[in-house]
Amino acid sequence: MDDGLAELEPEGLxxxxxxxxxxxxxxxxxxxxxxxxxxxxxxGYARTTTxxxxxxxxxxxxxxxxxxxxxxxxxxxxxxxxxxxRMEQFVARIGELTExxxxxxxxxxxxxxxxxxxxxxxxxxxxxxxxRTDEELREIFLPKARRFVRIEREKVLxxxxxxxxxxxxxxxxxxxxxxxMEGLLLNRDVWESEERKALLRDLISQTILALRDGRLKPPxxxx
Amino acid sequence: MDDGLAELEPEGLxxxxxxxxxxxxxxxxxxxxxxxxxxxxxxGYARTTTxxxxxxxxxxxxxxxxxxxxxxxxxxxxxxxxxxxRMEQFVARIGELTExxxxxxxxxxxxxxxxxxxxxxxxxxxxxxxxRTDEELREIFLPKARRFVRIEREKVLxxxxxxxxxxxxxxxxxxxxxxxMEGLLLNRDVWESEERKALLRDLISQTILALRDGRLKPPxxxx
DNA sequence: TTGGTAACAGTCCTGCGAGTCGGTATTGCG
DNA sequence: CGCAATACCGACTCGCAGGACTGTTACCAA
Numbered sequence: 169m170d171d172g173l174a175e176l177e178p179e180g181l182x183x184x185x186x187x188x189x190x191x192x193x194x195x196x197x198x199x200x201x202x203x204x205x206x207x208x209x210x211x212g213y214a215r216t217t218t219x220x221x222x223x224x225x226x227x228x229x230x231x232x233x234x235x236x237x238x239x240x241x242x243x244x245x246x247x248x249x250x251x252x253x254r255m256e257q258f259v260a261r262i263g264e265l266t267e268x269x270x271x272x273x274x275x276x277x278x279x280x281x282x283x284x285x286x287x288x289x290x291x292x293x294x295x296x297x298x299x300r301t302d303e304e305l306r307e308i309f310l311p312k313a314r315r316f317v318r319i320e321r322e323k324v325l326x327x328x329x330x331x332x333x334x335x336x337x338x339x340x341x342x343x344x345x346x347x348x349m350e351g352l353l354l355n356r357d358v359w360e361s362e363e364r365k366a367l368l369r370d371l372i373s374q375t376i377l378a379l380r381d382g383r384l385k386p387p388x389x390x391x
Numbered sequence: 392m393d394d395g396l397a398e399l400e401p402e403g404l405x406x407x408x409x410x411x412x413x414x415x416x417x418x419x420x421x422x423x424x425x426x427x428x429x430x431x432x433x434x435g436y437a438r439t440t441t442x443x444x445x446x447x448x449x450x451x452x453x454x455x456x457x458x459x460x461x462x463x464x465x466x467x468x469x470x471x472x473x474x475x476x477r478m479e480q481f482v483a484r485i486g487e488l489t490e491x492x493x494x495x496x497x498x499x500x501x502x503x504x505x506x507x508x509x510x511x512x513x514x515x516x517x518x519x520x521x522x523r524t525d526e527e528l529r530e531i532f533l534p535k536a537r538r539f540v541r542i543e544r545e546k547v548l549x550x551x552x553x554x555x556x557x558x559x560x561x562x563x564x565x566x567x568x569x570x571x572m573e574g575l576l577l578n579r580d581v582w583e584s585e586e587r588k589a590l591l592r593d594l595i596s597q598t599i600l601a602l603r604d605g606r607l608k609p610p611x612x613x614x
Numbered sequence: 615t616t617g618g619t620a621a622c623a624g625t626c627c628t629g630c631g632a633g634t635c636g637g638t639a640t641t642g643c644g
Numbered sequence: 645c646g647c648a649a650t651a652c653c654g655a656c657t658c659g660c661a662g663g664a665c666t667g668t669t670a671c672c673a674a
Contacts, residue, residue, distance in 0.1 A: 231653065617673095618674105
């Protein structure tokens with residue numbers, strides 16, 4: 169099921185242990201992380217306060233600070249958690265696809281779009297943006313994000329083995345798909361026509377199909 | 392030169408007036424706006440304080456509050472200013488293109504990419520992101536942004552008249568180009584290979600060319 | 615020249631977020 | 645049983661951002 173995904177399980181949440189205290193601890197931590205995701209999605213990074221997270225998680229601020237001593241520590245955990253959870257869901261859903269839907273590919277893009285619409289991605293995007301201007305956060309975020317990119321590509325490649333023999337093209341198409349979906353997400357509220365947005369996703373899907381089948385020549389590096 | 396662009400000139404900066412006070416006022420306001428752009432680009436929306444802007448503009452906080460009574464008022468002005476300035480530069484640069492470069496189109500995309508890399512867009516993006524979770528800001532930002540989308544499309548269409556007879560395809564390609572460039576921008580620091588990023592821009596350029604020339608069929612709405 | 619107004623400066627107040635610290639109750643180990 | 649560790653709590657400090665307010669100087673029109 170989640171085979172190689174366990175390797176990136178967020179620390180502090182590792183394998184539900186035996187003792188009562190450990191189980192309680194994990195449970196509380198997850199409640200905190202979920203609350204943090206909520207707050208990030210609703211209020212953004214800067215306006216998310218530890219107070220607010222504690223309230224949302226329905227525990228005291230003191231308890232929160234017990235599990236995550238500083239905001240940084242919490243945020244680092246949230247970064248791992250959001251990526252992990254999103255990937256877990258995405259991989260699971262791909263697994264449920266029929267061979268036809270998977271290869272016809274529209275479904276794959278549509279699933280990726282769904283994952284981009286998730287609360288987890290909303291929170292992740294907030295952190296990603298904040299990391300552009302917050303030096304401290306940046307140092308935590310960037311190495312993690314770069315690692316995530318690699319993992320994500322491995323997982324998706326494993327799910328779409330027909331790409332295995334054209335790695336450069338695969339990389340390009342992943343970049344392309346991700347950029348397109350995230351760009352679309354950014355303009356979600358500004359562009360008002362749902363039809364046009366669906367059309368755009370179709371265009372991206374079809375381009376990828378055309379590239380895969382050789383109907384469209386990929387650009388090559390100039391000398 | 393800036394023909395129809397004057398209509399969107401930020402208010403408060405209108406036509407350099409006659410009196411000394413008015414000229415001084417405009418000059419100071421521009422200094423403030425430029426400082427705000429700097430701060431937004433460097434520190435993000437939430438961490439940008441009025442104190443910081445005043446310091447950067449090398450005026451007192453009191454003076455700032457004289458020109459822009461509240462932070463909201465300032466931000467509203469910055470939204471207008473950043474879009475205006477970016478469009479002004481973009482349109483001017485397109486005007487400098489040779490017919491060949493313009494129609495070969497790569498140059499058009501590359502110019503758009505340049506405009507997305509500008510400080511003005513960095514600031515605009517910050518505000519755009521903040522507006523997703525800040526209700527107050529959202530109400531100021533969204534209507535302006537939607538208006539900007541319309542204006543931008545008019546200006547670009549005027550610069551690329553060969554699209555004039557296929558309006559739906561033009562809209563799709565604009566969406567496509569913008570989503571792609573902004574998605575690329577988001578991942579700028581996470582994706583490390585400059586070559587791959589250039590390749591992605593090429594792919595987007597070529598897709599648009601292929602769509603324009605009919606070599607690629609655009610997707611159509613399903614019933 | 616003079617009164618009014620606009621540009622600018624600096625101080626004080628209020629609210630709030632992060633993190634520290636002392637404290638209580640429950641669990642777990644010897 | 646008894647002592648350490650752990651989950652959890654709430655009061656307090658400290659710094660800082662927004663902005664209200666008062667004061668000062670420079671322009672300008674009558």
